[in-house]
Amino acid sequence: xxxxxxxxxxxxxxxxxxxxxxxxxxxxxxxxxxxxxxxxxxxxxxxxxxxxxxxxxxxxxxxxxxxxxxxxxxxxxxxxxxxxxxxxxxxxxxxxxxxxxxxxxxxxxxxxxxxxxxxxxxxxxxxxxxxxxxxxxxxxxxxxxxxxxxxxxxxxxxxxxxxxxxxxxxxxxxxxxxxxxxxxxxxxxxxxxxxxxxxxxxxxxxxxxxxxxxxxxxxxxxxxxxxxxxxxxxxxxxxxxxxxxxxxxxxxxxxxxxxxxxxxxxxxxxxxxxxxxxxxxxxxxxxxxxxxxxxxxxxxxxxxxxxxxxxxxxxxxxxxxxxxxxxxxxxxxxxxxxxxxxxxxxxxxxxxxxxxxxxxxxxxxxxxxxxxxxxxxxxxxxxxxxxxxxxxxxxxxxxxxxxxxxxxxxxxxxxxxxxxxxxxxxxxxxxxxxxxxxxxxxxxxxxxxxxxxxxxxxxxxxxxxxxxxxxxxxxxxxxxxxxxxxxxxxxxxxxxxxxxxxxxxxxxxxxxxxxxxxxxxxxxxxxxxxxxxxxxxxxxxxxxxxxxxxxxxxxxxxxxxxxxxxxxxxxxxxxxxxxxx
Numbered sequence: 388x389x390x391x392x393x394x395x396x397x398x399x400x401x402x403x404x405x406x407x408x409x410x411x412x413x414x415x416x417x418x419x420x421x422x423x424x425x426x427x428x429x430x431x432x433x434x435x436x437x438x439x440x441x442x443x444x445x446x447x448x449x450x451x452x453x454x455x456x457x458x459x460x461x462x463x464x465x466x467x468x469x470x471x472x473x474x475x476x477x478x479x480x481x482x483x484x485x486x487x488x489x490x491x492x493x494x495x496x497x498x499x500x501x502x503x504x505x506x507x508x509x510x511x512x513x514x515x516x517x518x519x520x521x522x523x524x525x526x527x528x529x530x531x532x533x534x535x536x537x538x539x540x541x542x543x544x545x546x547x548x549x550x551x552x553x554x555x556x557x558x559x560x561x562x563x564x565x566x567x568x569x570x571x572x573x574x575x576x577x578x579x580x581x582x583x584x585x586x587x588x589x590x591x592x593x594x595x596x597x598x599x600x601x602x603x604x605x606x607x608x609x610x611x612x613x614x615x616x617x618x619x620x621x622x623x624x625x626x627x628x629x630x631x632x633x634x635x636x637x638x639x640x641x642x643x644x645x646x647x648x649x650x651x652x653x654x655x656x657x658x659x660x661x662x663x664x665x666x667x668x669x670x671x672x673x674x675x676x677x678x679x680x681x682x683x684x685x686x687x688x689x690x691x692x693x694x695x696x697x698x699x700x701x702x703x704x705x706x707x708x709x710x711x712x713x714x715x716x717x718x719x720x721x722x723x724x725x726x727x728x729x730x731x732x733x734x735x736x737x738x739x740x741x742x743x744x745x746x747x748x749x750x751x752x753x754x755x756x757x758x759x760x761x762x763x764x765x766x767x768x769x770x771x772x773x774x775x776x777x778x779x780x781x782x783x784x785x786x787x788x789x790x791x792x793x794x795x796x797x798x799x800x801x802x803x804x805x806x807x808x809x810x811x812x813x814x815x816x817x818x819x820x821x822x823x824x825x826x827x828x829x830x831x832x833x834x835x836x837x838x839x840x841x842x843x844x845x846x847x848x849x850x851x852x853x854x855x856x857x858x859x860x861x862x863x864x865x866x867x868x869x870x871x872x873x874x875x876x877x878x879x880x881x882x883x884x885x886x887x888x889x890x891x892x893x894x895x896x897x898x899x900x901x902x903x904x905x906x907x908x909x910x911x912x913x914x915x916x917x918x919x920x921x922x923x924x925x926x927x928x929x930x931x932x933x934x935x936x937x938x939x940x941x942x943x944x945x946x947x948x949x950x951x952x953x954x955x956x957x958x959x960x961x962x963x964x965x966x967x968x
Contacts, residue, residue, distance in 0.1 A: 412493040413599045413674050413766045414548040415718055416555045416706075419781070420593030423712040426780045427555050429548040430718045431482065431491025432798060436749070438772030439824045440795030440833035442806065442817045445519065447478040447485065460541070461511035468507045470538055476519040480791050481775055483808050486522040487552045487789035489777030490514045495559075495602045495671070497544030497661035498646075503562040505578040506539030514547075524549045524556045525624045528587045528632060531558065532618055540583040544661055546598040549587075552781035552788060557596055557705070559604050560585030561660045563640060584640050586633040586656050588705065595713070596706040597678045599766070601671035602657035603705050607631050609638075609651055657702075668695035670751065670764040675703060677724045677766055681717075682709035694731070715792050715803070716866060718776045722798040724766040733763055734848075741950040744847040745799075767799040769840070772833075774798050785809065786888055787876045790869070793817075796836040800843055800854055802861045804902050805869065807876075810892040814899035832903050839910045846917055849944060853916070857909050861902055868894075920944075 417428040433440075454472035459465065483489040492510055508516075513531050521527035527549050544561040563580035586604050590596045596603075608615040608631050615631040616623045624632050634640075638654050641647040646659045661667070676693035680686040685707075692700035725733040725745035733745035746769050747762035754760070773795045780788035786809020794801030795817070806813065814832075815821055822828035829835070843850045872894055879887035915930065916923045921941035924931040931939040954962070 411600045411670070411764065411768075412491070413722070414491045414493055414546070414597060415678055415721060416548050416550065416557060416590055416596040417713055417718070418555050418590050418592045418594055419553070421595050421709050421713055423714050424780070425782070426778050427550050427552060428713070428715060428718060428776055428778050429489055429491050429550040429555060430722065430774070430776045431548065432722060432766075432774035433772045434768055434770055435772055436770045437824055439822070440771075440773035440836070441819045441821065442773070442793055442813045443479065443481055443819050444813045445476070445479045447476065449475050458507055458509070458512045461509050467509070467541060470507065470534075473520055477522070478808075479515075479518045480806055480808050480810060480813065481793055482514055482518055483775075483777050483789055483791045484518040485789075485808055486785050487779040487808060488518055488521055488523060488527060489550050489779065489789070489791070490518055490527065491548040491777075493546050493598050493600045494542070495544040495546055495600050495661050495667075497561045497602065499543070501562045501564045501660070502543055503540055503578060503580065504565045505567070505576070506535075506541035506562060506581070508534050508538050509541040510545045512541075517549075522551075524551045524554050528556060528558055529621055529624055532585065532621060532634070535560070535583045536581075536618075539578060539581045544602060546602060548598070550777060550779055552779040555590045555596075556587050557590065557598065557604065558585060558587035559602050559656060560634075582634075584634045584637040584660070586637060587631070589630045590706050591630075593708055594706040595679075595682060595709050597675040599671045599674035601663070601667040602661035603675070605655040605657050605702055605705070606653065607633065607656070663698055665695040665698065668693060668698060669761070672703065673726075674724075674764070674766045677726060678721050679703065679707055681721060681724070682711065682713065683707050684710060715776045715778050715790075716862065719792070719798075719803050719862065722766060722774060725799075726763060726765055731763055733765055737953065738762070741946050742845070742847045742849060744844055746844060767797065769797050769844070771797050774801070776803060783873065783877065784880055786891065787873060787880065794836075795833045797840045800840040800858070801836055802858055802902050802906065803865075804895075804899050805865050806895045806899070807891040809888050810895045811888055812892060812896065814896045814903075816903055817899050830903065830907070832899070835903050835907050835910065839906055839913065842910065842913050842917075846920070849922070850913055850917060853913060854909070857905065861905060865898060
């Protein structure tokens, strides 16, 4: 492919850097010692206004010698080029593979001048390639590092959550900019700064971490003992004593660019390559604080930092020890956070409207009378394409141990359905290519969940109790089913591994299809119940009629006292009903 500076790629990346609402994702990382059952977990939310919610699936495959794989830009679908395919790729279900390796990400932008306009591997390509080519988190880090070194890095700053059944890692990287020099023999332009600088840290067992569109790795141990190695010794990553791995030039490059002139021990990746500002704190670090505050009693001291009120305050730690053991259901709950229980609760101010809606339509910032204002950016958000909680369990065979708890659209109104990593296919109406963001299909999972969500946005505090009831019913049912499904699959695995996979496939596909049908029925029910802003009388999901079969009269819920007070403040005595006497 002819190498050239891709203007569309640059514009797309600059949009990410300058507008935190674009591709803004939230990740949680949980180690085995911090969970109820000893599983590891990572979570990911693909938040984008153009991302369609679908469950990617690729079968394991042998590839003929000389095969190539095309790399596409995640933000535009522009073909960026091709790289050689490996002889064998693993099966993937979403961003989880058959060996229980899972990857999530969040974009942090960082220094805009470090975007490489000639790079080939963008963040999504790295996720797809790593899950197809690696069995463990350590191997995935090695794959990512080697791909960007060989083919160049085509995105802005990025944080990755990387987990397997035994370990959870956070990896952060950013490009090195574009310095084009022409090859003396071919005359082709070559970027002298190809590649990226990066750091990867293993989260200690018993701890949890999170990232949400701002780089979180600050200082880290340098190559002074067996715990920490540089990319010059990348094969040493498989030494279980190694807990930190970093690009060999992560500090020297910063010195060359005049970003850093202190002692090596003082070098902070985040402070150097993604300097903190108000937006990074309020829109990003506050989401990390929201998760941490639900598992720790010691987060109040970081409130001023996370809200951007004091950018000189002590940074939040990269990881903390939770005050209780966690489950996948806890992470589902964390995904639905809108700052409830704090003074910034999105459902409590005037912007929530008369029905307490904890959402604000974009833009993230807005202007009035020459003054710039902002909306809160919370974990739960309307523009989520899909999200998942990847659960990895070391005591089970890989195809049974890995569960991708997957949901489409807004995490607040989605249902997380268990898709085992060993399944042979995914439901058609959840699958890649079944509709897209501009192609409506009334039975596609993404569109079914969007219809219910958009109805809930209209009358939020009225409708959400009905939504949560069915949401809890389904997610609790799946949770209760899991031990039985595990046991049955394990029994089959002992005698017929393929039959065990077929069993897990039937279960996951059936639950996916059942969930879509149940949610479609819920949408129909909500339309009838809340038609025209009224509330129909119903009992146990059945609408009531009188003895002659005629509908019982609806109730009129009206508005809250806060809404009435605001109307009166705005209109004075315009709506005062006159005293007829």
